[in-house]
Each structure stands twice: as structure tokens, then as C-alpha cells.
Amino acid sequence: MRQILHEIRRALLAKTTILIIIVIILIPALVVATSISSVNYANSVKAEGYAEGQNLTFTISVYVYSGTYGTPTFGETVNLSVANHNYLLTTDVAGYANVTLQSYNASEIGNSSYTYDQVPGDSSTSLQGRITILKPEENPYFLISRSFYGQNGTLYTSRYGINRVPINNEPRIYGILVTYQPSNLSSFPNISMYYITDKSGIPVVEGIRYNVCESGITYINNFSSQQGGYNYNESEMKYFGTFKSHESMVITPVNLTVNTNTSDYIFEFFSSNGTEVGWIALNLTRTTSPDVVNSLFFTSELPMLSLFVPLLAMLSAFFVFGRDRVTGVLSTVIVRPISRRSVILSRYLASVGAVFVASLASLGLSSILFHYLLGTYIPLSSILLSLWALSVMICGFSGLIFFASSIMNSIGKIIATVMLAFFFLDFFWTFYALPAIPIFVSTYLLNQSYGTLEYLRTQAILDYITPSGYTNLITYLQQHNVSTFVLASYPVSEIYLTLPLVLAAGLLWILLPLLASLISFSRHD
Amino acid sequence: MIIIEELKKKYNRQSKFAVDGISFSVNNGEILGLVGLNGAGKTTTINVSCGVILPSGGRILIDDVDIVAEKSKASREIGWVSEFPNFEPNTKAIHLMLYFSGFYKIPRKEAFIRSMDLLRTVGLEEDAYRPASAYSQGMKKRLALASALISGPRNLLLDEILNGLDPSGINLIRKLMLEWKKQGKAILLSTHLLGILENLADRVVIMHHGKIIKTLANEEMKSLGSTGIRIRVDHVDKSLEVILSKYGNVRIDGQNVTITNISDEQDMENISSDISANGYRISHLDLEKTSLEDYFLNLIGEVP
Structure with missing residues (x-):
């Protein structure tokens, strides 16, 4: 056992293995960052x-x-x-x-x-x-209220309209849209924004009210204000910034949420002489629904993982086992007090473990990125199912290369096997969303009428045949539809899409190539 | 002690046996030389014996432990040097040594000391922190030897270890082997440098086409064949060949004449006087003794 752990440690610390781990972690992170930019409101x-x-x-x-x-x-x-x-x-x-x-x-x-x-x-x-x-008027902060004009004196209404808006390229948070009516003015006045966190613990709801003031007299002092049901002391408000008014401007209070769990704030705007001209209660964090995140994950990141992980798993298997075996490096290990079965098993576990841990880290990092950028983690069930699908891919493809490496004596042949497996069991096979391109294997096999029960069954079977298909299978299970185009209107059992079946078939892909490799390497040269 | 019994190995179904039913043993404190032409089966024999490849038949016992059935146990007492050692690319020699030490549960501190000692012994101390992949073939051989010795094994299987070494390297290995012999290690050595075996090996096993065709003890090696004489005369003709044929086998090459299988040492003196007496003038004369190499070539039918 100690020898096996020794071998695993060695293989994990190999430079090529570390490089592969980094690639697996970074690629999906880039994909997540890119896919989130596609979140349009x-x-x-x-x-x-x-x-x-x-x-x-x-x-x-x-x-x-x-x-x-x-x-x-x-x-x-x-x-x-x-x-x-x-x-x-x-x-x-x-x-x-x-x-x-x-x-x-x-x-x-x-x-x-x-x-x-x-x-x-x-x-x-x-x-x-x-x-x-x-109407002609000179007050830069208020307009004569049209509603009350001529009734019991002069009432004013703020020139400022304040609203909550999503921030472009900052989909996790809201910003404050301030619109200003500059009529009759040749210049724009300055306004200052103050804020206070919601101390009441009552969730802030989106709300706005034009502050109606008699002659605009509301100064910052020890004055308890009641806005929309919240009690707070204006003297405790913190200064956020002073802005030059404009017809329309967006204030992004994003830095307020850094290093704090607080997301509920009340903002007030004041004129240069301290007159309050408007306020807004605002939850800065805008969460995207789990369904949106789930959909983004299954349509952008997981397909990318299903493309890269098999290739990297096979390359890892080649570097950890195939290359060493052919060049004779492995012989310097086999001659040590370790059984042949332990040699291949330890290298397999190291190779598969490295890619699996990298995939796990990648999913975790992606989930954190989703949360950071969109405010919502990837649902746990999706992560667990994805891990299963990735495990099937990693073990299946790695096992194939271990088996090929145990029966072939040429680096060229093993590399060719890697490329063939990648193109015919991953790339050409699984990308049947492009049936118009005849080079795809699945195009020849999916000859039933599009969208029929037989078509869906064939498509599911195609996914069972290759380890790459398991990301599709779990996507169907999670998204409740089959392929990009066809919405399944059949019970999942009729198209062989039950969770136990997916798990059981995946288990075969995990075990069979490994067993074949073990037997081959233990009994033959 | 290494015992090989009826060892057979073929690499695939279509091929012939690379090793075909050979049996021999290497006793503790013995150096056994394995000689043969390319393809004779020497490397296969060594690789199977140390467990690097699997036998197709027969049995190999390392200190009475079956290398196939109890591979891990048997391998503890094996040190192997490959004909063409290859190491992980970009890995420093000292790190490789420490890595190999891990298989023998040697504490890391002790492993480091032992590794540096061994690298010093084989002349690689100053190259300990260089990647082994950048080593010359000779340096790789030295590193392979150092890594084979990391656990202090009782059985050493050395495949063409002298190839690629400079004269000082050959001398070093020769001394080390004699030292190991004194320590009671069993040493199986394959080499093309047959001359070295004459003064080093206790026994020599000659292989040809996967079979053992002769086993020679050291004493037999020393008394191999007979003494011969090589002369150069001013002219060679039929009558000279007749004169010389009564002393042994005559081979004529231009003005050079070689007489071998001279049965009586007294004849060595008579030959020159007989040639002169018959009117021939000798310009060069030297004695020669049949070597292990000649014997080997004669044995396999490739007379030089």
C-alpha cells in the first residue's frame, strides 16, 4: 500500500500532471466568465x-x-x-x-x-x-410642483428621479439610476450621496418616493427620519460621494458590499446646502435565479468540460503510464518491490485522481464565480450529477489509454489511439447537435425522423455508448429535455433516461476499461 | 542466489521463442557471465529474471522466492541495470534516487545520505542535481547502477553494463563487481566484452538463438584452445604449406601464415628453424593464444 501511495504521490507531482490540472481548472473558469457576459436583461x-x-x-x-x-x-x-x-x-x-x-x-x-x-x-x-x-424656474434642485401649484402656496418637486437598475457588466449587483430634469438651467448642480445600512433587519424592497419639501428645507442634522417604514438617524449616515448632475447617470455602489454581508442600504441625495432631494432603499445584491445559472452551466460550461476533460484525461494517462512504459522508464519502477498490478493501479489512480480533483476544483471554482458574478451558486444536484458524468468520462477515456498502452509498444500508436478516441468517441460522436455535418458519426446513426420517440431513444443510446455522452445524459435529466432542439414529451423511462440506468451504465464505463488494463498489464507484456 | 529453471519467453504468438527452455543458476558470491550474439536472448533472460517482463514458461527464483508469484518480495533483493537506462525526463538524479528509495521504506534522511554516497561511488556526485535526461549514455549507466544499489540487494542483474563506459568506468565497475563478489552477492552479467569475462567471471554461459550452447567454468576459459604462431615470410608457396602442416592447422593470407592447434610446445621452436632450413626468410614472428572470443565464434560457427 505504501508503495502505491508513493507512486501516486510521484505521478501527481509530475509537471505534466500539474499542467493538466491547471488547464482543467482554468478553462471552465474562462468559459464561466464568458458565458456570464451573455446574461442579458x-x-x-x-x-x-x-x-x-x-x-x-x-x-x-x-x-x-x-x-x-x-x-x-x-x-x-x-x-x-x-x-x-x-x-x-x-x-x-x-x-x-x-x-x-x-x-x-x-x-x-x-x-x-x-x-x-x-x-x-x-x-x-x-x-x-x-x-x-x-414652467420657467430657477431652483436647480426642485421644480414647482405641477400637482400642487396654485393650491395653498408653492410646493416643489425634486428634479431628480431615482431608480434601481442592473449594472452593465456587473450582473451581480444593482446600481442607482439618477435622472435629472435640467429644464431652464444652463449648468448642472452638484449633489452628494449619503448612505446607511438597514439596521432594522427588514428586507429592503425596491421603492422610491419623491421627497416633497416645503421650500426645500430638510437639513442633515440630528434628525430622525422615517422613510418607507424604516427608522434611522440621518446623522449616522456615511458620505459616499459627490456627483455632478446630468440628465442621466448611474452610480455603482459596488464597493459597499466588499468585505461585508450587508446588502440592504438606504441612500439619500442632498444638495450643496444640505437639502434632501431624494432617497432610495436598495438591495445591492441581485441574485440570478438558480434556473438561469443551471441553464448557463449546462449549456456553456459542461459541454466545454465534456470536450476538454476526455482529451486531458487521455493525455494524462499517456504521460503517466503510456509514455513511461514505451520508453522503458516504467521498467525502473517495475523492478522495485511492487507488483505489476500495483504499478498500473497506482498510476491509474494518480492520473484519474488528478483529473478528477481538477474537475472538482473547476466545478467549485465555477460555482464560486457564478455566485460572485450572478449571486447564485450552481445547484448542488447539478454539481453532483456533473461529477458523476465527469467521472465516467475521466475513468472511461483514461482506462482506454491505459489499456492501449498496456498492449502497444510504440508512442506513435498510443498517440494515434488518443486522437482516434478523442475524435470518434468525443468530438465527432457527441456533437450530434450538428446533424447537417456528415462527418459526425452520430449523423449516420440518427436516421430516424427528427424528434420522434425512436429518434430520442437512439440519441440516448448513442450517449450511453461513449463516456462523453454522460454529460448529455445528465443534462437531459436536469434540464428535462433532450438535445438543444427537441423537447422531450415522453416519459424518461421510454427513452431510457432514468437516473438508475444512467448511474449503472456509467459504472460499467468506469470499471471495464480499468479491469481490462489490469488484466492485460498483469498477465502480458 | 538466482535460479532459472526451464525459462521460456516469446513476445507474441507468431514469433519464435526469444528464450527457449534455459536453466542455470547464479550462486551467492559468484559472477556469471552471459554471452551471445545480438538476439541470443541475453537481455530477455535478464529482464525476465528481474521481473521487468513476464516469462512464457519456467520459473525464476530470487533467494528462493518466485519472481512471478511473489514479485514484491523477490524484488527486494534485486538490483537491475538495463542495457539502455531511461529515466523520467527533467528529473534530477538525486530526486530519482530518493524516489526509488521510497519503494524500500528507507527513511528520507537516510535515503539522502545513502543516495549521495552511491552517486559519489559511481562518480556522479557533482551531477546529482542535474536532470538525468541530460546525462550521457555512460552517465545514465552509472546512475542506473547507483539506483540499483539503493537497497543493497543481494542479487545483481547487469545487462551490458560496460557498454558506453570509458576505460575508467569499466575499471570502476570491474572493481565494484569483485567487491560485491566478496560480499557474497550473486551477479549475473551480460556483456559483449568477452575479454573482461576471462579474468572476472566465475562461469560463462554462452547463449545462441535463445538456448544455452555451452557453460564454461573459469578454469576452462583459461585453458581454452591451443597456442598458435603467426609468421611473415618473403614468399609463400605450396611446399611451405606442406612443411608447416605437420605442426598444426595452417591458414595463409598473402605473405602471412598462421599455424594453430600446435599440440607440442617444443614445435614452436622447431617451426622457425624448419622454415629457415628450407630457404624461406622470416621477417616477422609472434605467438598467439586462442581467446574466449575466438572460442565463442568457433562455437557458434562464425570463424573469424
């Missing part, structure tokens, strides 16, 4: 239209911006309709479509509207809105 578009002017001259602006990421649009076409006349306007780099009209009175301008087709020509995706005529 519906890029909703928002628009606001307003007019400024008097008598018969009005400047009309329609601001079109991304409601998802808060970025302004550019080059989008907006249809402005004024008194039965249509004007096609185009947004500039700031997201504004501007036009100055003369000969229309305030009533006609006030009744005008704009239309923006998110998908050009598709009216079902249209955004429509009325043009609002803004």
Missing part, C-alpha cells in the same frame, strides 16, 4: 418629453434612455406629432431628440405627443408620451 427603454418656450416659439426635447442600464440612446428615431403634423427626430449622443418649432401655440404644444418604436416598424414595441410644457 431586457433592455427596456424609457423616454421623457418636454417643451420650453413661450408665445409661438417652443423648444421640444424628447430624452430617450436605457431603462435597464441608464445609458442614453444615440441615433434613435422619435416621431413627434404636433397638431396633426409629424416630425421625425433623431437622438443625439446625450440621448436627446431636439427640435425648435414656431407657429404653434401653447395649447397645441401641450397636446402634442411623441412615439418611439423600440423595434423600428413594430408598433407593439412603441413608447408613447405627452409633451409637458415646463
Whole structure:
């Protein structure tokens, strides 16, 4: 036993083995990082239209911006309709479509509207809105409230609209979209953001309220504020930053969640003289649903693993056993007090163990990456089933090369076996999602009508035949469909897709090549 | 002690037996030379005997332990040097030595001391931290020897260990073998350098086409064949051949004449006077003795 462990340790520490481990760990990590960039959220578009002017001259602006990421649009076409006349306007780099009209009175301008087709020509995706005529005013932080204007004095409404938005390329967190109405102002004022963590323990829900202030008098002092049901002391708020107002800006408070488990915050915005102009309660962490992560994992990372792991497992088997046997290096070990069976078994365990541990680390790292980037781990059941499928692949392909190495006496022949096994049992065999390409073995075998029961059965059988197919089998089990195109409408038992059957068949692939190798090497030269 | 009984080996069904039913033993404190042409079966015999390859038939006992049935146990007392030693690429010699030590449960500290001692013995101390793959063939042979000795085995199987070594290396191995012999080790040595065996081996087993065709004891090697004489004369003709044929076998090559199988040493003196008396002039004369090499070549039918 000690000799076996000695051999395993030696094989594990070989440079080629370490290199293979690194590759197996890093490739999926890169795939995860790449696949996560494909997580797109519906890029909703928002628009606001307003007019400024008097008598018969009005400047009309329609601001079109991304409601998802808060970025302004550019080059989008907006249809402005004024008194039965249509004007096609185009947004500039700031997201504004501007036009100055003369000969229309305030009533006609006030009744005008704009239309923006998110998908050009598709009216079902249209955004429509009325043009609002803004009153002349000078307060850079507040507008005279149109709702209350003329009733019991003057009320103001904040120029700032505050919303929660996903952050582009930071899918794990939310950001704060601040929109500003700059009408009648030639410059933009500064605003300062303060924050406090939610101490109440009550989960923060998305919410926003325009802060309505009498003459804008709300200063930061020892003042207990109650916002949306939360009690907190504004004097305890921490300064986050000062920003120059803009029509639309996204503030990413991502650094707040570093080194803390807290994700619930309340943010308040203040003018330069301390007047509160708006607030938002925000959960910074946005978790992606396990189904989305599961789907990403099964459609991006696992296929990549099923492509690379067999190749690397076979290369590891070649370097650990095949090459040493052919070059005579293994003889320097066989002559030691260790049985031939122990020699091959220890090298097999080292080779398979290294690739398995690397695969395990790869899955773990991927899961951590998913959590870090999307906020959700890969479901445990998916990881366990994937490990099973990877074990079948690793043991199956490694066993084939161990067996080939035990009966062949030429490096060229063993390398050829590696390549043939890779192409015909992995690459050409399993990529039957491309039936149009006739070089794929499965194309010849899958000759039933597409999507029929017989087709699905044949496809399942094809997956049972090669160790590479087991990632497909467990994908079917987890995703509840068969192949990229065909949604299974049959009971899994009818297409030979039950968990016990998958496990049992996989066990054969794990054991048979190993047994063949053991017998061959122990009894023959 | 190494006992080989009716050993047979064929590499595949279609091929002939590389070794065909040979039997011999190497006693403790004995050096046994294994000689034969290429393909005679020497390397196969050694490789099977040390358990590197499996026999097709017969039995090999290492200190009375069957190398096939009890491989691990038998291998504890085996030290093997391959004809073409090969080591893991990019691995330093000292690390290889420590790696091999691990199979014998030698504590790491002791293994290091022992490894450095052995590397010093074979002249590789200064190259201990160089990758073995960068070694010359001779250095690989020395490293293979050092690694074979790591456990202090009682039985040594050395396959063409002298090939690729410089004269000092050959001398070193020769001295070491005599030392091991004194220590009571059993040494099985295959070599093409038959001259060395004459003064080193206790016995020589001559193999041909997988079979043993002769076993010679050291005393037999020393009394091999007969003395001969080689002369050069001013001219060679039929009458000279007739004159000389009464002393032994005559072989003429131009002006060179070789007389072998001279049965009586007195004749050695008579030959030169007889030649001169018959009017021939001798320009060169020397004596020669049939070597093990000549004997071996004669034996397998390839007369030089």
C-alpha cells in the first residue's frame, strides 16, 4: 500500500500532471466568465418629453434612455406629432431628440405627443408620451410642483428621479439610476450621496418616493427620519460621494458590499446646502435565479468540460503510464518491490485522481464565480450529477489509454489511439447537435425522423455508448429535455433516461476499461 | 542466489521463442557471465529474471522466492541495470534516487545520505542535481547502477553494463563487481566484452538463438584452445604449406601464415628453424593464444 501511495504521490507531482490540472481548472473558469457576459436583461427603454418656450416659439426635447442600464440612446428615431403634423427626430449622443418649432401655440404644444418604436416598424414595441410644457424656474434642485401649484402656496418637486437598475457588466449587483430634469438651467448642480445600512433587519424592497419639501428645507442634522417604514438617524449616515448632475447617470455602489454581508442600504441625495432631494432603499445584491445559472452551466460550461476533460484525461494517462512504459522508464519502477498490478493501479489512480480533483476544483471554482458574478451558486444536484458524468468520462477515456498502452509498444500508436478516441468517441460522436455535418458519426446513426420517440431513444443510446455522452445524459435529466432542439414529451423511462440506468451504465464505463488494463498489464507484456 | 529453471519467453504468438527452455543458476558470491550474439536472448533472460517482463514458461527464483508469484518480495533483493537506462525526463538524479528509495521504506534522511554516497561511488556526485535526461549514455549507466544499489540487494542483474563506459568506468565497475563478489552477492552479467569475462567471471554461459550452447567454468576459459604462431615470410608457396602442416592447422593470407592447434610446445621452436632450413626468410614472428572470443565464434560457427 505504501508503495502505491508513493507512486501516486510521484505521478501527481509530475509537471505534466500539474499542467493538466491547471488547464482543467482554468478553462471552465474562462468559459464561466464568458458565458456570464451573455446574461442579458431586457433592455427596456424609457423616454421623457418636454417643451420650453413661450408665445409661438417652443423648444421640444424628447430624452430617450436605457431603462435597464441608464445609458442614453444615440441615433434613435422619435416621431413627434404636433397638431396633426409629424416630425421625425433623431437622438443625439446625450440621448436627446431636439427640435425648435414656431407657429404653434401653447395649447397645441401641450397636446402634442411623441412615439418611439423600440423595434423600428413594430408598433407593439412603441413608447408613447405627452409633451409637458415646463414652467420657467430657477431652483436647480426642485421644480414647482405641477400637482400642487396654485393650491395653498408653492410646493416643489425634486428634479431628480431615482431608480434601481442592473449594472452593465456587473450582473451581480444593482446600481442607482439618477435622472435629472435640467429644464431652464444652463449648468448642472452638484449633489452628494449619503448612505446607511438597514439596521432594522427588514428586507429592503425596491421603492422610491419623491421627497416633497416645503421650500426645500430638510437639513442633515440630528434628525430622525422615517422613510418607507424604516427608522434611522440621518446623522449616522456615511458620505459616499459627490456627483455632478446630468440628465442621466448611474452610480455603482459596488464597493459597499466588499468585505461585508450587508446588502440592504438606504441612500439619500442632498444638495450643496444640505437639502434632501431624494432617497432610495436598495438591495445591492441581485441574485440570478438558480434556473438561469443551471441553464448557463449546462449549456456553456459542461459541454466545454465534456470536450476538454476526455482529451486531458487521455493525455494524462499517456504521460503517466503510456509514455513511461514505451520508453522503458516504467521498467525502473517495475523492478522495485511492487507488483505489476500495483504499478498500473497506482498510476491509474494518480492520473484519474488528478483529473478528477481538477474537475472538482473547476466545478467549485465555477460555482464560486457564478455566485460572485450572478449571486447564485450552481445547484448542488447539478454539481453532483456533473461529477458523476465527469467521472465516467475521466475513468472511461483514461482506462482506454491505459489499456492501449498496456498492449502497444510504440508512442506513435498510443498517440494515434488518443486522437482516434478523442475524435470518434468525443468530438465527432457527441456533437450530434450538428446533424447537417456528415462527418459526425452520430449523423449516420440518427436516421430516424427528427424528434420522434425512436429518434430520442437512439440519441440516448448513442450517449450511453461513449463516456462523453454522460454529460448529455445528465443534462437531459436536469434540464428535462433532450438535445438543444427537441423537447422531450415522453416519459424518461421510454427513452431510457432514468437516473438508475444512467448511474449503472456509467459504472460499467468506469470499471471495464480499468479491469481490462489490469488484466492485460498483469498477465502480458 | 538466482535460479532459472526451464525459462521460456516469446513476445507474441507468431514469433519464435526469444528464450527457449534455459536453466542455470547464479550462486551467492559468484559472477556469471552471459554471452551471445545480438538476439541470443541475453537481455530477455535478464529482464525476465528481474521481473521487468513476464516469462512464457519456467520459473525464476530470487533467494528462493518466485519472481512471478511473489514479485514484491523477490524484488527486494534485486538490483537491475538495463542495457539502455531511461529515466523520467527533467528529473534530477538525486530526486530519482530518493524516489526509488521510497519503494524500500528507507527513511528520507537516510535515503539522502545513502543516495549521495552511491552517486559519489559511481562518480556522479557533482551531477546529482542535474536532470538525468541530460546525462550521457555512460552517465545514465552509472546512475542506473547507483539506483540499483539503493537497497543493497543481494542479487545483481547487469545487462551490458560496460557498454558506453570509458576505460575508467569499466575499471570502476570491474572493481565494484569483485567487491560485491566478496560480499557474497550473486551477479549475473551480460556483456559483449568477452575479454573482461576471462579474468572476472566465475562461469560463462554462452547463449545462441535463445538456448544455452555451452557453460564454461573459469578454469576452462583459461585453458581454452591451443597456442598458435603467426609468421611473415618473403614468399609463400605450396611446399611451405606442406612443411608447416605437420605442426598444426595452417591458414595463409598473402605473405602471412598462421599455424594453430600446435599440440607440442617444443614445435614452436622447431617451426622457425624448419622454415629457415628450407630457404624461406622470416621477417616477422609472434605467438598467439586462442581467446574466449575466438572460442565463442568457433562455437557458434562464425570463424573469424
